[in-house]
Amino acid sequence: MQGPGKTQRMAHAALVTVRAPPNVKPGTMIGEKYRVEREIGRGGFGVVVRAMHLTLDQRVAIKVLTEGEGTTDLEWAEDAARFRREAKATAALRSEHVVRVLDVDVLESGYPYIVMEYLEGKTLHDLTYTAPAPLPVEDVVDYGIQVLAALADAHAAGIVHRDLKPANVFLSTGIGGAPLVKVLDFGVSKMLAASSQRLTRTGAVVGTLAYMAPEQMLDAKRVDGRADLWSLALVLYEALARAHPFGAHTAGPKVVTSILTEPIPPIRSYRADVPPALEAALLRMLEKPADLRFGSAIEAAAALAPFSSPRSRPVLDEIRRAAPPSGHAAPGFVSARGAPPSTSTSAPGRATSAARGKPMSPLVGFLLAFVIAVLVLGLVAAFVFYVQPRLSASAAVAAPSESTTSEAVASASASALSAVSVTPATRPLDSSERSSPPALSAPSRHAAPANPCDPPFVFDPETNVKRYKTECL
Numbered sequence: 001m002q003g004p005g006k007t008q009r010m011a012h013a014a015l016v017t018v019r020a021p022p023n024v025k026p027g028t029m030i031g032e033k034y035r036v037e038r039e040i041g042r043g044g045f046g047v048v049v050r051a052m053h054l055t056l057d058q059r060v061a062i063k064v065l066t067e068g069e070g071t072t073d074l075e076w077a078e079d080a081a082r083f084r085r086e087a088k089a090t091a092a093l094r095s096e097h098v099v100r101v102l103d104v105d106v107l108e109s110g111y112p113y114i115v116m117e118y119l120e121g122k123t124l125h126d127l128t129y130t131a132p133a134p135l136p137v138e139d140v141v142d143y144g145i146q147v148l149a150a151l152a153d154a155h156a157a158g159i160v161h162r163d164l165k166p167a168n169v170f171l172s173t174g175i176g177g178a179p180l181v182k183v184l185d186f187g188v189s190k191m192l193a194a195s196s197q198r199l200t201r202t203g204a205v206v207g208t209l210a211y212m213a214p215e216q217m218l219d220a221k222r223v224d225g226r227a228d229l230w231s232l233a234l235v236l237y238e239a240l241a242r243a244h245p246f247g248a249h250t251a252g253p254k255v256v257t258s259i260l261t262e263p264i265p266p267i268r269s270y271r272a273d274v275p276p277a278l279e280a281a282l283l284r285m286l287e288k289p290a291d292l293r294f295g296s297a298i299e300a301a302a303a304l305a306p307f308s309s310p311r312s313r314p315v316l317d318e319i320r321r322a323a324p325p326s327g328h329a330a331p332g333f334v335s336a337r338g339a340p341p342s343t344s345t346s347a348p349g350r351a352t353s354a355a356r357g358k359p360m361s362p363l364v365g366f367l368l369a370f371v372i373a374v375l376v377l378g379l380v381a382a383f384v385f386y387v388q389p390r391l392s393a394s395a396a397v398a399a400p401s402e403s404t405t406s407e408a409v410a411s412a413s414a415s416a417l418s419a420v421s422v423t424p425a426t427r428p429l430d431s432s433e434r435s436s437p438p439a440l441s442a443p444s445r446h447a448a449p450a451n452p453c454d455p456p457f458v459f460d461p462e463t464n465v466k467r468y469k470t471e472c473l
């Protein structure tokens with residue numbers, strides 16, 4: 001897989017392709033249809049550019065992932081396949097709070113890229129630290145509820161974000177000028193999971209340490225949606241306090257030990273206007289054992305709802321619609337506090353709306369029960385008025401000794417009926433049916449042979465004399 005801008009060298013006995021950084025200068029064509037306009041920014045995994053879709057005349061944002069530099073050609077090919085698979089699952093998310101993925105492919109030089117809707121606005125990180133005053137509590141809770149709507153949708157599809165942080169929460173403007181939150185980089189860390197497995201062998205972790213849940217630090221492969229609840233609580237804490245609880249904005253050994261061992265400082269020590277119950281809800285999301293956190297994004301939204309503005313009402317309705325019928329676990333997520341965590345953190349594809357299970361309407365349920373009752377009663381009537389009389393008749397034709405067999409048949413039939421739970425409808429057999437001798441005298445295959453001595457004489461009508469049979473004397 002030799003492409004432009006690549007040289008090869010032998011390292012650790014494997015063929016490693018050393019790639020030149022991807023060319024994303026203004027005017028460059030990507031995938032023959034997107035023309036790069038300008039670079040927007042760079043993050044840990046790659047570079048984001050603004051580009052124009054030339055056929056549709058639509059502005060898009062393209063993220064070119066450069067994180068896999070230094071991988072072997074085989075690993076690179078495996079990563080590209082995985083990348084496409086994960087992007088497909090992410091693109092299927094329908095919440096308007098997840099940035100729309102429009103396309104995904106791999107550059108000729110081997111770098112994978114994601115084409116997204118282009119957003120105007122700023123990240124929560126930028127807003128938090130550039131606003132002239134601390135953000136109002138209600139606004140921060142509203143942003144949190146919109147992020148939870150994205151999480152509820154993704155978790156129901158088995159997708160865990162794994163890298164939620166203020167820079168991945170983007171504030172754009174919705175209809176009517178209301179703030180519209182879009183979560184960026186959904187599934188990106190999973191797309192890079194193949195590389196991350198290689199990296200973790202050397203001690204590196206994919207994702208931003210300062211927002212990473214304790215269990216994700218210890219075993220990134222086994223996290224579920226509760227890791228996202230931890231990260232979101234830190235995002236909201238920081239937006240309210242204008243400070244990270246561990247005072248860490250850069251990765252390092254100190255932040256790891258703090259997250260794993262230190263208690264979270266009370267948010268009200270930074271900001272007295274945070275209601276105690278809101279602080280309690282955030283601290284619940286920041287419990288170090290995942291089992292002690294809320295069981296789902298839906299539960300977390302319910303806890304934050306009392307502190308939101310009326311603008312959050314339609315979002316809360318959307319979250320409620322993502323809830324499974326009561327008593328059922330949300331697919332790909334935990335069922336309740338303390339319940340065992342979902343072991344699967346993979347993205348098995350979009351859960352269909354049918355799988356999310358609309359409850360059956362009472363009318364349909366009633367009609368179904370009625371049809372089943374009519375069918376069962378029909379079966380009982382057929383037995384009582386058609387099958388059973390015929391069983392009795394055939395018993396009558398049989399030898400008297402078979403009356404017990406007919407009784408057994410009747411009782412077996414009765415017990416078969418009771419096995420389908422229709423006991424009251426069975427007609428008890430009357431005693432004549434069960435024990436009377438055969439009513440018909442039709443010759444039977446089983447009749448005894450004629451007695452030659454009955455009578456023991458032969459009567460001659462002409463002489464009016466009875467002549468006894470010698471063999472009967």
Ligand SMILES: Nc1ncnc2c1ncn2[C@@H]1O[C@H](COP(=O)(O)OP(=O)(O)OP(=O)(O)O)[C@@H](O)[C@H]1O
Pocket residue numbers: 040041042043044045046047048061063099116117118119120123167168170184185208
């Ligand atoms: N769809 C988009 N529309 C507009 N700007 C975007 C879009 N996606 C990302 N950006 C911006 O591009 C910049 C770089 O994003 P990127 O995700 O690469 O970096 P990051 O979030 O800081 O780090 P990380 O790589 O860890 O996610 C950020 O300023 C981000 O807000």
Ligand SMILES: [Mg+2]
Pocket residue numbers: 043167168184185
């Ligand atoms: Mg990002």
